[in-house]
Amino acid sequence: MDTKNIKVAGFGGQGVMMFGQILAYSATKDEINGLWFPSYGPETRGGTANCSVIVSEKQINSPVFKNADHLIAFNLPSLDKFKDHIVENGLILYNSSLVEEKINQEGAVVVGVPVNDIATELGNLKVANMVMMGAYLELTHLFSDETIEAIVKKILGEKKANLFEINKQALDAGKDYVRKLGVNYA
Amino acid sequence: MLEVKYEKSKGLTDTKLSYCPGCAHGIVHKLVAEALVELDILDRAIAIASVGCSVFSYQFFNCDAQQAPHGRACALATGAKRVLPDNIIFTYQGDGDLASIGIAETIHAANRGENITVIFINNAIYGMTGGQMAPTSLIGQKTTTSQDGRNQPNHGNPIKISEMFATIEGVAYLERVSVYDPKHVLNAKKAIKKAFQYQKENRGFTMIEVVSTCPVNWGMTPVDAMKWAKSDMEPVFPLGIFKDKGAE
Amino acid sequence: MARVLMKGNEAIALAAIKGGVDAFYGYPITPQNEIPEYLSKHLLANGKVFLQSESEVSAINMVYGAAGAGKRVMTSSSSPGIALKQEGISYIAAAELPCVIVSVMRGGPGLGGIQPSQADYYQATRGGGNGDYQLIVYAPESIQEAVDVMKDSFNIADYYRNPVMVLVDGLIGQMMESVDFDYPVKERKLPEKDWATNGIINHPGRRNVANSLYLDPALLEQHNFKLQAKYNQIKKNETRFELVNFDNPEYVIVAYGTMARICRSAIEMLKKDGIEVGMIRPITLFPYPEKAFDQIPKKAKGILTCELSMGQMLDDVLIANNGRHKVGFFGRTGGMVPDPEEIVDAIKSFNERVVK
Numbered sequence: 001m002d003t004k005n006i007k008v009a010g011f012g013g014q015g016v017m018m019f020g021q022i023l024a025y026s027a028t029k030d031e032i033n034g035l036w037f038p039s040y041g042p043e044t045r046g047g048t049a050n051c052s053v054i055v056s057e058k059q060i061n062s063p064v065f066k067n068a069d070h071l072i073a074f075n076l077p078s079l080d081k082f083k084d085h086i087v088e089n090g091l092i093l094y095n096s097s098l099v100e101e102k103i104n105q106e107g108a109v110v111v112g113v114p115v116n117d118i119a120t121e122l123g124n125l126k127v128a129n130m131v132m133m134g135a136y137l138e139l140t141h142l143f144s145d146e147t148i149e150a151i152v153k154k155i156l157g158e159k160k161a162n163l164f165e166i167n168k169q170a171l172d173a174g175k176d177y178v179r180k181l182g183v184n185y186a
Numbered sequence: 187m188l189e190v191k192y193e194k195s196k197g198l199t200d201t202k203l204s205y206c207p208g209c210a211h212g213i214v215h216k217l218v219a220e221a222l223v224e225l226d227i228l229d230r231a232i233a234i235a236s237v238g239c240s241v242f243s244y245q246f247f248n249c250d251a252q253q254a255p256h257g258r259a260c261a262l263a264t265g266a267k268r269v270l271p272d273n274i275i276f277t278y279q280g281d282g283d284l285a286s287i288g289i290a291e292t293i294h295a296a297n298r299g300e301n302i303t304v305i306f307i308n309n310a311i312y313g314m315t316g317g318q319m320a321p322t323s324l325i326g327q328k329t330t331t332s333q334d335g336r337n338q339p340n341h342g343n344p345i346k347i348s349e350m351f352a353t354i355e356g357v358a359y360l361e362r363v364s365v366y367d368p369k370h371v372l373n374a375k376k377a378i379k380k381a382f383q384y385q386k387e388n389r390g391f392t393m394i395e396v397v398s399t400c401p402v403n404w405g406m407t408p409v410d411a412m413k414w415a416k417s418d419m420e421p422v423f424p425l426g427i428f429k430d431k432g433a434e
Numbered sequence: 435m436a437r438v439l440m441k442g443n444e445a446i447a448l449a450a451i452k453g454g455v456d457a458f459y460g461y462p463i464t465p466q467n468e469i470p471e472y473l474s475k476h477l478l479a480n481g482k483v484f485l486q487s488e489s490e491v492s493a494i495n496m497v498y499g500a501a502g503a504g505k506r507v508m509t510s511s512s513s514p515g516i517a518l519k520q521e522g523i524s525y526i527a528a529a530e531l532p533c534v535i536v537s538v539m540r541g542g543p544g545l546g547g548i549q550p551s552q553a554d555y556y557q558a559t560r561g562g563g564n565g566d567y568q569l570i571v572y573a574p575e576s577i578q579e580a581v582d583v584m585k586d587s588f589n590i591a592d593y594y595r596n597p598v599m600v601l602v603d604g605l606i607g608q609m610m611e612s613v614d615f616d617y618p619v620k621e622r623k624l625p626e627k628d629w630a631t632n633g634i635i636n637h638p639g640r641r642n643v644a645n646s647l648y649l650d651p652a653l654l655e656q657h658n659f660k661l662q663a664k665y666n667q668i669k670k671n672e673t674r675f676e677l678v679n680f681d682n683p684e685y686v687i688v689a690y691g692t693m694a695r696i697c698r699s700a701i702e703m704l705k706k707d708g709i710e711v712g713m714i715r716p717i718t719l720f721p722y723p724e725k726a727f728d729q730i731p732k733k734a735k736g737i738l739t740c741e742l743s744m745g746q747m748l749d750d751v752l753i754a755n756n757g758r759h760k761v762g763f764f765g766r767t768g769g770m771v772p773d774p775e776e777i778v779d780a781i782k783s784f785n786e787r788v789v790k
Contacts, residue, residue: 021439021610028439028612036439037609040465040548062699063609063692066773199641230633234499244643250631252502252644255525258495261487265499265507266631268483269457273503273633291495294488 001032001057004142005065007082009050010074010095015129018155019072020051022133025151026143027055035060048077055142072136074115074129079103091185093136095128109185111139111178118173127170134174139185145171195219197228201245208401208408210415211239211307213365214374215246218278218305221379222249227386231274232266234259236288238280239313247278257288260295263302274385276303281322282312285345289321299356299390303381306347309398310419317403321345324422329403344422348395352428358390360429364397364420366412377427389431397423437614442577443468443607446510446536446600449584451476452615455534456505457483459496461515464548465604466538469510490515494522494535501531502644504630506588510536512604513554514545517562523597524563528646530629530661532591534584535569535599538607539742541769549769550604552691555746558601559720566658568665569599570672571719573690577611579717586619593622594668595629601719603742605692605771668721675723676715679705683712685781686730686759688751689740690716692771697740700777711781719747724754736760736784740777743767745789752790762787 006023010016020036027034035054052068054060067087073079073094083092086108094103096112103110113135119128130152137143152167197219205211222228231249235241237256244251254262259277267275284292284306295302311329312318319329319336322344326335336344348362359381363374374396381392397419401411427433440448447469450458458473470486477484483500487493493509500507511519516537526533539554541547558571570590574580584600591598631642648654679701680686689697694715701711712734714726730737737759739751745763755761764780764787766772780787 024610024612025439028437031437033612034439035609035611037605040604040608060611060695061702062696062774063605064696064771064773065699066775229635229638232503232631232633241647244645248641250633250642252499252631253529253647254498255495255521258491258498258522261492261495262499262502264485264487264492265457265459265496265501266503267499268485268496269500269505269507270503270632290488291492294492 003054003056003058003060004069005067006053006055006070006072007050007068007085008053008072009048009078009082012047012049014074015126016049016074017051019129019133020053022148022151022155023053023055023142025154026147029147029151030143032057033060035063037063048075048081050078050082070136070140072132074132075099091139093132093139095132109183111135111181111183113174113177115174118177119170122166122169122173124166127166130167130170131174134171135178136174138175138178139183141186195223197223197248198246199248203246204242205239206402208399208411209239210309210365210396210398213371214305214307214396214398215243217371217375217378218276219247220375221382222274224379225382225386227274227382230272231276232270234263234266234275234277236277236279236283238283240278240280240307241314243278257283257286258291259283259288260291260300260302260304264295264298264300267300267302271301274382276305276382278305279307280313281306281308281310281320285321285347293351293354296351296354296391296393297356299358301385301388301390303385304391304393305378306393306395307398308347308395308423309400310344311400311403313400313403322347322423324418346423348423348428351393356391357393357429358431359384359392361427362395362397362423362425364415364425366399366415384432395423397425437612439610440577440613441468441608441610442580442602443538444472445577445581445613446584446607447472447476448615449581450508450534453585453588454506455482455508455588457500457507458509459485459487459493459500459507460509460511461487461490461493463512463515465540465607466510466512466536468607469536490518491521494519494526497533498522498526498529498531501526501533502529502631504627504632506592508534508536510538512538512540513542513551513557516554516557520562523561523569524565524567525646526597527563527567527569528565529644530595531597531644532588532595533597534587534591535597537599537601539601539603541767547769548604550692550742550771551767551769552603552693552742553744553746553767554601555719555741555743558599559722559750567661568668568720569597570594570668571599571601573601573716573719574606575691575694575715577606577609577613580606581613581615582617589619589622589624590672592624592627594664596664596668601691603692672718673721673723673725674717675726676717677726677729678713678715679710680712680729681710682731683710683734685709685711685735685784686737687711687713687740687777687781688716688737688747689713690719690747693740693742696772696774697777699774700781703774703778704781707778709781722750722754727754727758730759734759736762736788738762738764738781738784738787740780741765742771748789760788761790763789
């Protein structure tokens with residue numbers, strides 16, 4: 001696997017940071033290198049939040065990158081802010097529940113997934129980020145179901161173990177949606 | 187047959203004291219040293235010297251010692267006591283060190299109820315630097331930085347440390363004493379000993395404020411200085427026990 | 435323990451525990467708060483000391499007290515907080531007491547900002563405290579290296595009876611990386627702490643004093659000579675650096691910490707463009723790896739110093755280079771972090787960046 005530079009962005013509270021951390025935790029579990037870096041400080045409170053993730057089989061050098069291989073945007077401001085900073089043939093995955101207009105970005109594969117609607121249908125809006133995760137993994141095959149599920153279990157811990165099922169359903173729903181779209185990326 | 191009538195306390199080293207004639211530091215040093223010896227805690231005592239005339243106290247007390255930056259004695263004492271809870275740790279500070287630059291460190295050590303003892307020498311002036319106004323200088327008192335006398339509108343009132351610290355929950359024992367006559371010296375000894383006894387018993391923060399003298403910078407003879415401590419300082423800084431958790 | 439993903443600040447805190455820290459004293463400031471937060475939980479649970487002080491000034495003096503008592507003690511802070519600690523740091527260095535200070539740099543001057551910066555190089559290597567003293571300063575570039583350095587730091591501090599500073603920028607503090615805590619620490623034969631002010635009961639027949647006051651100038655000069663001899667030993671024994679891509683570099687970058695990692699990526703990009711660029715990466719900032727500069731090939735076109743500041747390490751580069759090569763500078767500051775492409779451009783426009 002080549003080094004992947006990933007930008008995840010959205011409103012605070014959409015699970016943006018957690019999305020990024022799950023990728024970094026998964027890299028560590030698979031014994032490759034993972035790096036997660038949040039935008040930190042007052043700006044994350046109530047406003048937009050973003051984090052950078054790098055996963056690589058090689059040593060990770062710069063923790064910052066100009067252009068991402070993959071952008072995961074949970075809202076329109078995030079999409080506007082980062083969509084021009086994508087590598088050639090990069091991936092833009094966005095939350096089409098909150099972005100109504102049709103998004104086109106030259107040189108990039110753009111996929112919209114209505115993660116809020118799908119999560120609401122599942123009965124818990126909070127798992128929208130896991131719907132996105134399912135969609136993302138279906139497109140990139142970055143990590144196996146086994147790895148991701150192990151990390152989600154670990155993060156939920158014993159206290160929230162009962163939430164694993166809905167998270168799993170969310171992952172599957174995201175995958176299903178992308179499969180039905182018939183988009184091939186990786 | 188010669189009989190030993192008086193011996194220097196084993197709690198003091200043989201180093202010659204650096205204090206001026208008529209200064210009460212020497213008396214208080216002796217009282218602290220005697221208390222440490224009588225309570226059998228000298229060998230586990232750590233003195234924290236401050237900045238001011240008593241800066242050399244680390245050479246005088248016959249125990250381990252640390253020399254603190256100006257005002258920070260209670261922070262050093264806290265740091266040491268937290269890692270050495272079985273040792274006896276005391277600071278020896280003047281009014282500039284404790285009541286001015288180090289008041290934050292002192293208040294917070296008291297508020298945490300640090301199990302340390304503070305010997306606070308209040309002589310209403312900066313001695314070592316040459317007689318500048320202290321936070322405890324009296325209204326009307328002439329110093330090199332209040333040459334027409336301290337006045338309230340410009341300098342504020344003398345700060346009353348014992349009254350202030352009496353309100354702090356973590357304080358276990360707090361007494362203001364003086365050493366201007368033998369009777370008061372004996373009482374001061376009792377107070378200092380009690381403070382160390384409380385520390386031995388892990389009761390919390392203890393402080394003895396000593397109304398002291400500075401004949402050189404007050405421009406007085408040693409005898410007049412002792413009189414002034416009684417006549418002018420004591421009305422502003424009344425003696426007495428401000429807090430005693432053991433008596434409650 | 436296998437590799438784990440951890441936030442830099444928390445990894446530094448855990449490494450301190452593995453390094454044997456007995457006590458932590460500190461005051462909250464962003465972006466280092468996860469260090470005291472982690473330690474408050476794990477030190478107290480293990481019967482060790484954690485205390486949130488009333489100020490940074492107080493914190494460093496609590497460190498002084500506990501270091502004097504012979505314990506392994508640390509504090510952590512960020513730029514304005516480290517500024518407040520300078521007084522105590524000077525005293526601790528003067529009294530020859532060991533301790534570890536973690537400095538997580540943010541943008542300055544003044545209250546500045548909370549984003550990553552390297553603008554406290556002077557503060558770490560020149561100090562804001564008074565007098566001729568030096569800290570041993572480590573500048574790790576990754577969480578792994580921060581952990582390795584941190585684990586070793588108490589040994590180094592004890593060995594030399596000198597404060598050690600672990601200097602990182604906010605990015606290393608805030609990011610998460612895979613890290614392994616099991617790398618062995620270099621073994622050192624540590625001298626007994628027979629100087630500790632822990633009561634005569636623990637060293638009968640001798641008074642121990644922690645002190646920095648020498649009113650006799652002749653004695654104070656002697657004390658300074660003694661300190662200087664120690665710093666010279668440290669220079670001889672503890673200088674650490676890494677040479678990157680140094681086979682036959684056309685240009686040489688000098689960078690430390692996060693900036694060095696950004697430059698690593700830039701060096702790979704430049705290689706694709708047919709430009710070979712090497713890097714001297716100081717791991718210790720004091721002692722500074724001056725000897726590394728002797729390895730720069732004579733025909734190299736120049737040295738580019740890259741920092742997250744307006745040019746502070748630049749002084750040491752100029753001293754180490756000693757007029758041999760052209761020296762240029764590239765810096766971003768205030769919390770702005772460049773991407774590798776900016777370093778690529780800086781190398782390509784080296785001639786415009788020459789300062790001397």
